[in-house]
Amino acid sequence: MAKDYYKLLGVSKDASDDEIKKAFRKAAHKHHPDKKGGDEVKFKEINEAYQVLSDKQKRGQYDQFGSGFDQAGAGGGQGFGGFDFSGFQGGGQNGFNFEFGGDGGDGGGFGDIFGDIFGGKGRDQSQNQGKGNDISVDIEITLEEAVVETEKDINIYISILCSSCDGSGAEKGSKVESCKTCSGSGQVTKQRRTILGTFAQNEICPDCKGLGETFDKKCSVCGGDGKTKQNKTIKVKIPAGIADGQTIRLSGQGEVGFRPGKRNSVAGDLYITVRVKQHSFFERKGDDIIYNLQISISQAVLGDKVNIPTLQDEVKLKIPSGIQSGKIIKLNEKGITHLQGRGKGDMFIVVRVVIPERLSKSQKKLFEKLKEEGI
Numbered sequence: 001m002a003k004d005y006y007k008l009l010g011v012s013k014d015a016s017d018d019e020i021k022k023a024f025r026k027a028a029h030k031h032h033p034d035k036k037g038g039d040e041v042k043f044k045e046i047n048e049a050y051q052v053l054s055d056k057q058k059r060g061q062y063d064q065f066g067s068g069f070d071q072a073g074a075g076g077g078q079g080f081g082g083f084d085f086s087g088f089q090g091g092g093q094n095g096f097n098f099e100f101g102g103d104g105g106d107g108g109g110f111g112d113i114f115g116d117i118f119g120g121k122g123r124d125q126s127q128n129q130g131k132g133n134d135i136s137v138d139i140e141i142t143l144e145e146a147v148v149e150t151e152k153d154i155n156i157y158i159s160i161l162c163s164s165c166d167g168s169g170a171e172k173g174s175k176v177e178s179c180k181t182c183s184g185s186g187q188v189t190k191q192r193r194t195i196l197g198t199f200a201q202n203e204i205c206p207d208c209k210g211l212g213e214t215f216d217k218k219c220s221v222c223g224g225d226g227k228t229k230q231n232k233t234i235k236v237k238i239p240a241g242i243a244d245g246q247t248i249r250l251s252g253q254g255e256v257g258f259r260p261g262k263r264n265s266v267a268g269d270l271y272i273t274v275r276v277k278q279h280s281f282f283e284r285k286g287d288d289i290i291y292n293l294q295i296s297i298s299q300a301v302l303g304d305k306v307n308i309p310t311l312q313d314e315v316k317l318k319i320p321s322g323i324q325s326g327k328i329i330k331l332n333e334k335g336i337t338h339l340q341g342r343g344k345g346d347m348f349i350v351v352r353v354v355i356p357e358r359l360s361k362s363q364k365k366l367f368e369k370l371k372e373e374g375i
């Protein structure tokens with residue numbers, strides 16, 4: 001049965017190009033296979049629908065003749081290699097602020113998505129085939145921790161290489177043979193007929209899951225999958241100066257997957273989004289720190305020396321006599337280390353003179369005396 005592309009995107013038959021684009025983005029986000037509750041089959045269908053409906057000529061043909069797509073082969077065990085949807089509007093800029101040990105250029109846009117559907121090898125396609133799922137986690141740190149390089153343990157529950165069979169999926173002593181379905185290559189070629197022509201698409205062999213081997217006894221630990229779900233603790237170094245919402249990528253620390261071919265495992269990436277907790281009395285403005293200092297009238301008039309907490313230590317601050325409320329004192333380099341580059345931000349102390357609301361009898365007398373003096 002032909003697919004209804006309008007229905008897939010949830011738009012009417014007379015939807016504008018803009019409406020189609022919007023609906024596609026929304027649906028692609030929702031069903032992205034790397035997301036919780038994502039659906040790879042649905043995701044591919046949505047892309048397929050958009051490919052046709054976003055093109056005037058193809059859309060016209062489709063309206064007239066229907067899709068002509070067949071349903072076969074839509075499944076495919078191919079893992080999606082961590083597309084980043086913020087990269088949609090073109091360019092490789094993927095919105096992540098850092099990359100540790102990354103291989104770069106992973107911010108697949110349209111090209112990769114369509115490459116996946118129509119079998120045309122996209123830039124990273126061969127590299128990403130069979131790659132395990134990317135994992136995203138949040139981690140919360142304090143402002144003090146954000147100032148220095150901090151090491152944190154992250155606990156995740158993910159698929160890792162089965163240690164019992166080392167990923168082969170075979171029980172020890174089991175007879176191992178080359179997979180008959182894929183002749184040991186780990187992948188099969190599927191023909192897909194579309195209105196645009198027939199395309200050949202390589203997919204991971206469903207029988208051997210890309211390993212290229214079969215065996216008479218499956219590994220009793222992983223059931224032949226070559227991977228098991230386990231709790232894993234990962235140490236992550238958070239660089240000094242990190243800001244709330246920034247993401248660190250740990251390449252190869254995501255879930256394990258298998259590239260076509262023998263025991264050729266390749267893990268996805270781990271994305272750690274850092275949340276910096278609000279401080280009880282420091283306010284962060286970029287790499288600068290704002291601190292509100294309350295002083296008394298006499299301190300303002302006569303001057304004083306007070307201890308001020310900073311993110312690093314405590315400093316003695318000289319308050320000059322005659323300071324006005326609202327005056328800002330700057331402490332050089334007492335802010336946050338610049339993330340990329342040298343140096344630090346500054347600390348700004350906002351001085352506020354507190355006017356007493358209640359006075360004792362003797363205090364009142366003193367103020368009356370000051371009044372007589374014209375102060």
Ligand SMILES: [Zn+2]
Binds near residue numbers: 169
């Ligand atoms: Zn195993």
Ligand SMILES: [Zn+2]
Binds near residue numbers: 184
């Ligand atoms: Zn096979």
